[in-house]
Amino acid sequence: MSKLGAVVEAVEKHGSFVLEQVKRARSDEKFAQAVTERWNKVKAEIPIAKAPTGLPLPRLALPEIDEPGEIARYLFGDGLPGEFPYLNGAYREMYLEPLREIETGSYGNRKSPNGDSHNGAGRVSRAKIPERPARPPLQEEPTRLFSGLMLAEDTNKRFHFLSAHQRSKRLSTAFDGPTLYGIDSDADGVFGKIGEGGVAVDTVEDVVRLYDGFELGAPNFSASMTISGPAPIIMAMYIAAAKRRFGAKVVPNLRGTIQADIFKEVQAQNETIFPTEASLRFLCDMIEWTTANMPRWYPVSISGYHIGEAGSTPVQQAAYTLSNGFAYAEMLSARGVPIDQFAPRLSFFLDCGLDVEYIALARVSRKIWAIGMRDVFGANARGQMFKLHTQTSGRSLIAAEFKNNLTRTAAELMLAYMNATNSCHSNSADEPFTTPSEEWIRLAAHGQAILLEESGIFKHTMNMLSGSPGMKAVERAVEKAILDEFREIESLGGVLAAVENRYQRSQIQNAAHRYEQQIYDGTRPIVGLNRYRNGADEMPEIELVRTPRAKQNLQVERLKKFKKKNAEKSKGALDKLGAVVERGKNCFPALLEAVEVCSLGQITGRLQEIVGRFRPMV
């Protein structure tokens, strides 16, 4: 049995544990009293804050229950926000406005005696009723907008434009096609792709330009990079660029995320360049190095987004993402990396579309992850938390009457925040046509501000929309379906074996085909496409973001200059890297040296000579 089978058992066991507690609360008077006392204490400590209209509201909404069995079901089965199994949120207050004045209670101030330092803080023994953990120290805006266009300096300008008014600078970087495939801009046949759909990066010098003007080691700065196939090389470039600007002492302070999710590339997105096993090895090399040397970095973002966008059902998306996450945890553990070194550094990325499952998909994912990490992998509380970035669904946006995409994205944002995502990207309405223009990306960013700042939905009360009967029904159905998927993968020999047998790929493709079929036969309504069509199919006048030829030429020129300047040194660095890879050692330190003098394509090329190229699956 792989660990995935053990996770299924653990989730089932947790289910029966909760039922036992319910029974016990109904039969054991002492326990019932303890449960009720805890409940009353939590309720008494909830501060009341006033909405701008003067309406008093509690900072935390709880179900109106007073029967000990039901209280036990809630506390053990769902958990308060920031409490195992984290169904209602990984953290305690999420998007709430900072407390200005506390009307009653001491909820926001009290230090919990039960920090998250000891192993298994979330493990609830039969007798102990959990205390509330301390609230996280830093409040950051959850808005994180993905951008990347043309050359490094153009993306840099966009980054400054987007983050100008934010107290925290949270950048998210999109790379162009050649970079995603580890190919240099001067390679034969890629010229037209330079700077399209993302920023062109060939060398460490490009990365220096890309984040110019931002203080990379600052506590309010974090960078996210969406790249997987060549992720270890780009990660090394980022570190090298930070060192060039701020010296070696900056490395432990670097904050951010690199996607680096190889499984979902092989399952769905197809941007992988080495054979799966070699890719996983390079990935683990990087995770091992960064978790030891950059304790604030997230070296892998386990992503369902691309699985969803490739056409999976929401359940498949969550099931494959979670099982991929457990597979990484199993691999890193097998390598001997301590669980508490890497588990808190795993983060997740899910899609949010308009299907009904999205009402609770992330909530259930958070719960399954917490149980698996605690009970199967023995992770501490921080390692049990499913830290989630969400993006609204790109696939749900359509070209016909494209302004409707604003409404679609708004509805998806609502669902994403109902699921207590930790950060979120809202798509621009013009994305069916182009890399977002400033006009539409601004509207996308403002959509989040309107929801979180203007509206009172999420800022006064935690759990504002959690736990309705409908949401519970979706949770139960989704959880069952995810566990069924786990069993299927387990029966195929675990995640890696299932990947090699193309199981996830074919399931996703089948779902995609069904989705298209439903659009064509009208059973899946799409406004403006198969319903309420206005007849005029003309494309709207929109501003297209395309990379001018002169810029593409400039990128090639820069790269050629870099290669010429480093011609001698790059040979030595590549040989050294090659030797380390041949010997089977952790190659990340050698990558850090190589990126100083070698381009992305030179490094990819050398690695492919040794480990081979990815063989596409169809």
Place this chain on the structure above:
Amino acid sequence: MALPIRILTAVPICDGHDSAINTINLEFIRHGIEVVYLGFHRYVSDIVRAAIQEDVAAIGISSYNGGHIDFFADVVSQLKKKGANDIAVFGGGGGTITHDDARQMKHKGVDEIFFAGTSLTEMAEYVKKHYGKKKKRRMKSKPDLVLARKLTELEEAAGKKAKHRTPNSEHRTSKVIGFTGPGGAGKTTLIDELVLRFLQRDRKTRIAVLSHDPSVIGEGALLGDRATMINSQDDRVFMRSMATRGQAGGLSPATESCLALLAHSGFDYVIIETVGTGQEALPFRNKLVDQTVLVMNPDYGARLQLQKIVMLDVADIVVVNKTDLERAKAALSEIQQRLTQNKRKQEIVATVAKRHRDPGVDELFELITKENT
């Protein structure tokens, strides 16, 4: 009966968006079209080479990652440069290709761009309407072009059951190796790994690969072997994908004549791959090939099943692939045992074809090349 229309579909370099093309491929097949699918992340040169070798009527490109104006134009101009301007180019990219882009692309020689919202049937009807005409003979042209067109003529002749003079196998100039075995055993991957070794050992070696996928007479087929091949996209490799067009047994009605032609066309080796075969299959009759390789999966079921696989009696080399699977050890010894009954010289090789530089594939390569070097 009219012969199926053949087209090639692909996704450009640095683009992994294959969801749309997968759906479109299935629709084309449903409409009776033979689709050679080259896969995603493909260079212009790979697309053009494949289109010429496969002698398709048109190339359909699905592009979602930008740079489409340059890419499509490059395909058209490279086709022209190679003398294959009779091969048409069409494609789409959802909303990423604007009407204005499409105008520019058409100006540069692209036939048609489909926009978001076009129905699948509409695309298939377009292909049937525009690319169904009979091909003209190409005589005074580049060798690949001529060879490709001659193969098409042989396929047409076989379809009409017309007699076609086939060159005598006695006078072959290439060594012909036949690969067969059940579906999913890894034949295509194994061949692709062997091709890498051929190309690396000798800078002059030229290889032809004749691969087969099943189809019903008069209907479409997905010819998808190229999509998973990475080493065979090379100017020294001539590959042709054939649909069986209703013939049982693993090969097409035209295989024999096509093979004979290829074996006289200056290749050092001609590799032929059957469709996935059943236990009773004996695809290579009449000295069709010089050497037969049976590729097996360790998961063949009970030991008794081995008695029923007739190819085990006649194969020169039995490859047990995927020997990284748990079942492999037992499978190897059971197959070894089964071969000793035959009392003739047969080789058995254990491979993991998916692994780069697999020593088992090296061993197979030596067995295949030893008489010829």
